[in-house]
Amino acid sequence: xxxDMSEPLIEFExxxxxxxxxxxxxxxxxxxxxxxxxxxxGPSGCGKTTSLRMLAGLEVPDSGExxxxxxxxxxxxxxxxxxxxxxQSLALFPFLNxxxxxxxxxxxxxxxxxxxxxxxxxWLRKLExxxxxxxxxxxxxxxxxxxxxxxxxLVLEPEVLLLDEPLSALDAHLxxxxxxxxxxxxxxxxxxxxYVTHSQSEAFAMADRVIIMGNGQIxxxxxxxxxxxxxxxxxxxxxxxxxxxxxxxxxxKNSKKIRIKTAAGSFDVPNDGQTIFELGxxxxxxxxxxxxxxxxxxxxxxxxxNLIPVTLISEEFIGSVVTLFFEGPNGTELxxxxxxxxxxxxxxKSACEFYLSWPVSRGHILEETL
Amino acid sequence: xxxxxxxxxxxxxxxxxxxxxFIFVFSPILASVVFSFNSQRFPTIPLGEFSLEWYAAxxxxxxxxxxxGRSLMVSLCTAVLATFIGFCTAYTDYRYNFRFKGxxxxxxxxxxxxxxxxxxxxxxxxxxxxxxxxxxWSIIIAHTVLTAPFAMAIIRLRLxxxxxxxxxxxxxxxxxxxxxxRYVIFPFSKPAIISALCLTAAVSFDEFxxxxxxxxxxxxxxxxxxxIVQGNIDPRVNAIGSFVFLTSMTLVITAQLFYMSKQNKDDx
Numbered sequence: 001x002x003x004d005m006s007e008p009l010i011e012f013e014x015x016x017x018x019x020x021x022x023x024x025x026x027x028x029x030x031x032x033x034x035x036x037x038x039x040x041x042g043p044s045g046c047g048k049t050t051s052l053r054m055l056a057g058l059e060v061p062d063s064g065e066x067x068x069x070x071x072x073x074x075x076x077x078x079x080x081x082x083x084x085x086x087x088q089s090l091a092l093f094p095f096l097n098x099x100x101x102x103x104x105x106x107x108x109x110x111x112x113x114x115x116x117x118x119x120x121x122x123w124l125r126k127l128e129x130x131x132x133x134x135x136x137x138x139x140x141x142x143x144x145x146x147x148x149x150x151x152x153x154l155v156l157e158p159e160v161l162l163l164d165e166p167l168s169a170l171d172a173h174l175x176x177x178x179x180x181x182x183x184x185x186x187x188x189x190x191x192x193x194x195y196v197t198h199s200q201s202e203a204f205a206m207a208d209r210v211i212i213m214g215n216g217q218i219x220x221x222x223x224x225x226x227x228x229x230x231x232x233x234x235x236x237x238x239x240x241x242x243x244x245x246x247x248x249x250x251x252x253k254n255s256k257k258i259r260i261k262t263a264a265g266s267f268d269v270p271n272d273g274q275t276i277f278e279l280g281x282x283x284x285x286x287x288x289x290x291x292x293x294x295x296x297x298x299x300x301x302x303x304x305x306n307l308i309p310v311t312l313i314s315e316e317f318i319g320s321v322v323t324l325f326f327e328g329p330n331g332t333e334l335x336x337x338x339x340x341x342x343x344x345x346x347x348x349k350s351a352c353e354f355y356l357s358w359p360v361s362r363g364h365i366l367e368e369t370l
Numbered sequence: 371x372x373x374x375x376x377x378x379x380x381x382x383x384x385x386x387x388x389x390x391x392f393i394f395v396f397s398p399i400l401a402s403v404v405f406s407f408n409s410q411r412f413p414t415i416p417l418g419e420f421s422l423e424w425y426a427a428x429x430x431x432x433x434x435x436x437x438x439g440r441s442l443m444v445s446l447c448t449a450v451l452a453t454f455i456g457f458c459t460a461y462t463d464y465r466y467n468f469r470f471k472g473x474x475x476x477x478x479x480x481x482x483x484x485x486x487x488x489x490x491x492x493x494x495x496x497x498x499x500x501x502x503x504x505x506x507w508s509i510i511i512a513h514t515v516l517t518a519p520f521a522m523a524i525i526r527l528r529l530x531x532x533x534x535x536x537x538x539x540x541x542x543x544x545x546x547x548x549x550x551x552r553y554v555i556f557p558f559s560k561p562a563i564i565s566a567l568c569l570t571a572a573v574s575f576d577e578f579x580x581x582x583x584x585x586x587x588x589x590x591x592x593x594x595x596x597x598i599v600q601g602n603i604d605p606r607v608n609a610i611g612s613f614v615f616l617t618s619m620t621l622v623i624t625a626q627l628f629y630m631s632k633q634n635k636d637d638x
Contacts, residue, residue, distance in 0.1 A: 091535035091538070104540070
């Protein structure tokens with residue numbers, strides 16, 4: 001799904017930001033359409049928060065240009081922009097009550113008292129916290145504070161709302177609840193959300209498109225499904241989901257398949273014909289852990305071409321899904337994700353040999369750029 | 371069972387030790403307060419009758435009134451100036467990083483580490499050189515130098531407890547630097563600022579050495595006390611002393627209360 005980019009709301013053009021010798025954001029370019037829910041995702045130190053802070057005017061790019069509605073923003077001060085931010089720490093003012101916190105931005109914009117009060121009440125009502133208007137911040141629960149922080153930013157009725165890991169301090173069940181609140185708000189208001197997170201479940205649950213960053217650069221932009229099923233490089237494949245990554249050299253190829261020789265054996269991947277690979281050229285591919293099939297004895301079917309003998313290392317049980325960790329030939333690490341109820345049919349204790357297999361079509365070629 | 375008894379013995383002996391320390395610290399002051407209400411001229415036991423004559427004597431003495439008024443004014447002005455300077459120094463430290471920041475901080479915190487007599491002499495030499503000694507405002511200048519580091523330390527501690535994003539959040543919501551200072555930094559630091567005002571006022575109100583050197587004819591209360599003591603044994607000293615002690619303690623305790631109540635509230 002490619003949104004209409006004829007008139008983007010936000011544009012980064014070759015933006016670079018350095019802190020001393022450390023390049024936090026390295027020649028980054030992307031565009032965000034009006035009304036999109038965008039998630040900037042990546043491990044800590046990847047440059048996602050710095051990008052967000054540059055958008056809010058809290059950091060100034062060393063080079064490149066940031067535009068909002070086509071207007072160059074580099075020299076515009078933070079307090080002259082209309083880019084409210086929901087902070088990771090929430091940064092609510094502890095010396096003001098809920099009502100005054102929400103009114104703060106309006107007050108700074110010189111809006112008169114009665115109007116401020118009316119607007120703040122309206123947003124407190126929309127976020128279902130009007131009953132706490134007179135409370136001190138210290139008297140609120142985590143979820144209520146979250147809503148106050150959202151109301152304080154949204155009361156300015158901006159075109160874009162910036163969110164910096166706002167759910168990271170909440171309990172797991174509240175995170176799901178707040179995700180629904182955020183998604184609903186974004187759809188209702190039609191405001192562009194730029195949401196920074198390191199959590200792929202948050203990003204995939206809410207965002208229309210995900211921008212994955214690594215080492216200050218953009219690793220991939222796409223829908224959650226795109227980056228999950230079709231990672232474009234090794235970095236994304238390692239960061240997103242549970243992928244098995246194989247590196248090797250092209251052994252032979254035809255119009256349908258490419259055979260790759262790796263340390264764990266030789267395997268086939270589909271040849272999509274888009275990229276031409278020379279024989280002997282280095283090539284990596286990934287197979288998502290949930291596409292792996294587990295066998296406890298050597299399967300007889302000839303059809304299973306991609307087959308690896310493995311030994312079980314450990315298992316990780318998270319509710320209905322179990323991830324099994326294996327070691328293949330030459331110390332290759334492999335993962336297989338299956339339903340817990342399916343695992344019940346397999347006798348893990350007595351089985352001494354395991355095999356993993358996957359259909360050729362599930363192999364996904366990675367560009368070797370990052 | 372045995373260890374229980376030992377624990378209890380330890381607990382009581384520690385309480386006893388604590389009580390001894392407080393007796394040691396406060397008995398001279400208490401004695402002074404008691405003797406200030408004693409009718410006898412010399413501080414001896416057994417005590418005479420309860421009497422307010424020494425208080426009557428100091429209240430009747432215009433010199434004491436004048437000195438008290440002067441002390442009050444000096445301590446008020448000192449508190450405001452020292453707290454303002456302390457706040458600016460603390461905020462500079464909180465907000466900016468620059469070369470030689472360590473040197474800047476060391477210099478800012480230096481004055482209280484200088485022996486008072488040296489400080490007083492230096493102040494007198496310097497102020498008289500520039501023709502500013504012997505005035506009420508000479509004492510204010512000297513006391514401001516002396517107490518600003520206390521104000522800075524208190525406010526700096528408070529700022530260090532502030533969420534770093536708070537000021538940025540104000541900018542993000544449309545506040546310029548001054549508005550963020552007025553609506554965020556200042557209200558957040560308010561308990562510390564009030565503490566600093568009380569504490570610097572108390573220190574200035576009590577301070578003798580520097581005041582004695584630079585005040586000239588403009589005596590403050592501590593200077594008057596010393597002059598009375600130098601002349602002879604006079605129970606009026608106990609009366610003034612009790613009054614000064616009460617004033618300072620009120621200020622110091624107010625400072626503490628302000629600071630503690632705010633912190634508890636933030637922690638909850």
